[in-house]
Amino acid sequence: MGIAISMTVNGAAVSAEIDPRTLLVDFLRVNLGLTGTHVGCDTAQCGACTIHLDGRAVKSCNVLALQANGARVTTIEGLAGSGELHPMQAAFKECHGLQCGFCTPGMVMSAIDLVQRHPNADEATIRAQLEGNLCRCTGYHNIVKAVQQGAAAMSR
Amino acid sequence: MYAVEYQKAKSAADASGLIAKSGGRALAGGQSLIGAMKLRLAQPGTLVDLAGIPELAGIRVESGTLSIGAMTRHADVAGSADVKRTIPALAALAEGIGDRQVRNMGTIGGSLANNDPAADWPAAVLALGATVITHQRRIGASDFFKGMYETALAADEIITAVSFPVPRKAAYVKFPNPASRFALVGVFVAQLADGSARVAVTGAAPSVFRAASVEAALAKAFTPDAAKAAHVDAAGLSSDLHASAAYRAHLIPVIAARAVAAA
Numbered sequence: 001m002g003i004a005i006s007m008t009v010n011g012a013a014v015s016a017e018i019d020p021r022t023l024l025v026d027f028l029r030v031n032l033g034l035t036g037t038h039v040g041c042d043t044a045q046c047g048a049c050t051i052h053l054d055g056r057a058v059k060s061c062n063v064l065a066l067q068a069n070g071a072r073v074t075t076i077e078g079l080a081g082s083g084e085l086h087p088m089q090a091a092f093k094e095c096h097g098l099q100c101g102f103c104t105p106g107m108v109m110s111a112i113d114l115v116q117r118h119p120n121a122d123e124a125t126i127r128a129q130l131e132g133n134l135c136r137c138t139g140y141h142n143i144v145k146a147v148q149q150g151a152a153a154m155s156r
Numbered sequence: 157m158y159a160v161e162y163q164k165a166k167s168a169a170d171a172s173g174l175i176a177k178s179g180g181r182a183l184a185g186g187q188s189l190i191g192a193m194k195l196r197l198a199q200p201g202t203l204v205d206l207a208g209i210p211e212l213a214g215i216r217v218e219s220g221t222l223s224i225g226a227m228t229r230h231a232d233v234a235g236s237a238d239v240k241r242t243i244p245a246l247a248a249l250a251e252g253i254g255d256r257q258v259r260n261m262g263t264i265g266g267s268l269a270n271n272d273p274a275a276d277w278p279a280a281v282l283a284l285g286a287t288v289i290t291h292q293r294r295i296g297a298s299d300f301f302k303g304m305y306e307t308a309l310a311a312d313e314i315i316t317a318v319s320f321p322v323p324r325k326a327a328y329v330k331f332p333n334p335a336s337r338f339a340l341v342g343v344f345v346a347q348l349a350d351g352s353a354r355v356a357v358t359g360a361a362p363s364v365f366r367a368a369s370v371e372a373a374l375a376k377a378f379t380p381d382a383a384k385a386a387h388v389d390a391a392g393l394s395s396d397l398h399a400s401a402a403y404r405a406h407l408i409p410v411i412a413a414r415a416v417a418a419a
């Protein structure tokens with residue numbers, strides 16, 4: 001029943017034997033202990049579990065670990081390489097783009113993907129592109145501000 | 157989720173063989189199938205992964221047709237310069253599916269095979285008179301969609317691509333359910349290369365269908381006013397907690413008019 005997989009997570013090679021039905025989010029959280037990726041809904045609605053699969057934001061609760069076999073995965077833990085916050089993380093902190101912080105890892109991962117594809121996104125674009133991430137606390141206003149500031153910092 | 161076996165296919169024919177032998181099911185982006193498996197609405201014994209099969213990839217433009225490989229993700233259709241140049245309505249439709257994370261995984265082939273009553277791609281395929289190409293045959297749009305979550309595909313048949321004839325003009329407008337972002341009513345209007353008007357509606361009935369009364373109105377004049385003046389009968393349309401059949405019948409000409417204006 002076990003099936004071998006290997007992938008690169010936050011720059012490090014990992015491999016394991018897993019049950020084929022293992023979700024990518026469970027592989028990250030349970031097998032690898034990377035609990036920065038959150039599970040809010042487990043039904044592909046809220047975006048708390050967003051990670052990058054070969055550079056693209058996906059909901060890891062709706063992807064099998066086997067679909068990431070051989071791929072490059074980045075989680076929130078992989079952003080602040082040398083202890084310094086990624087510009088998007090710093091912008092969320094500075095703009096008060098979070099309250100309880102539950103949605104934040106997913107918001108930041110989505111925001112980085114959206115800035116990579118729309119470097120000059122205006123407010124309407126940011127709101128539309130963050131449709132797959134829900135926040136129960138902030139009312140989104142400061143999140144949008146943070147994404148704008150993070151985008152500016154990323155282009156520097 | 158029930159236990160499942162997993163196999164990776166090397167080609168469409170290989171995938172078909174693995175499915176036939178195991179009684180399993182194809183896995184594309186997983187954006188519909190994994191959710192259904194979690195809910196135990198689907199319980200395939202084996203998943204046959206189509207990822208990385210070369211013949212299912214790619215977007216091609218050839219003499220008056222746009223062909224999109226089955227494993228092309230919604231995000232890649234939305235971003236394709238070839239799609240934007242030939243049938244921009246398809247790029248806009250793809251950009252309106254779900255959210256960006258879903259678009260980064262979900263595929264056109266998976267959406268068509270699934271034939272969700274509120275899915276967006278079936279409206280484009282039916283309105284443009286596209287051809288669904290499998291590893292065995294070519295299926296015309298009017299023969300492909302059979303009913304709720306039902307298509308003409310055999311259990312072990314693999315969609316390899318969809319071929320769209322390039323229309324004179326086309327547009328898709330959906331009235332989304334604000335929570336799920338699926339269409340409450342979605343209308344794809346097209347004026348085909350031969351000048352005929354075609355209108356396909358999703359979200360309003362158990363399966364996508366052509367709105368004959370709107371088509372007849374647009375055949376006389378391809379204008380928003382003509383679309384809006386058409387009458388759509390509520391008989392056979394869906395009633396659920398989101399909208400009544402009468403409301404959906406009212407919405408169809410309204411949304412069709414918006415699509416004609418955008419085409």
Ligand SMILES: Cc1cc2nc3c(=O)[nH]c(=O)nc-3n(C[C@H](O)[C@H](O)[C@H](O)COP(=O)(O)OP(=O)(O)OC[C@H]3O[C@@H](n4cnc5c(N)ncnc54)[C@H](O)[C@@H]3O)c2cc1C
Binds near residue numbers: 191261272336337339
């Ligand atoms: C939060 C959310 C919002 C969504 N919103 C929308 C929306 O607004 N509009 C919309 O249209 N859709 C929406 N979807 C569905 C999404 O578009 C899916 O990606 C799509 O329906 C299925 O594509 P997939 O590649 O993920 O297929 P999968 O889930 O992998 O497969 C779906 C079915 O198709 C079969 N299959 C897949 N590929 C093939 C093939 N090549 N040949 C034969 N059979 C095949 C599978 O066996 C399975 O039965 C949403 C999904 C989610 C999770």
Ligand code: FES
Binds near residue numbers: 040042046049050060
């Ligand atoms: S936990 Fe994955 S989308 Fe909510």
Ligand code: FES
Binds near residue numbers: 098099136
């Ligand atoms: S900060 Fe609490 S859910 Fe977003």
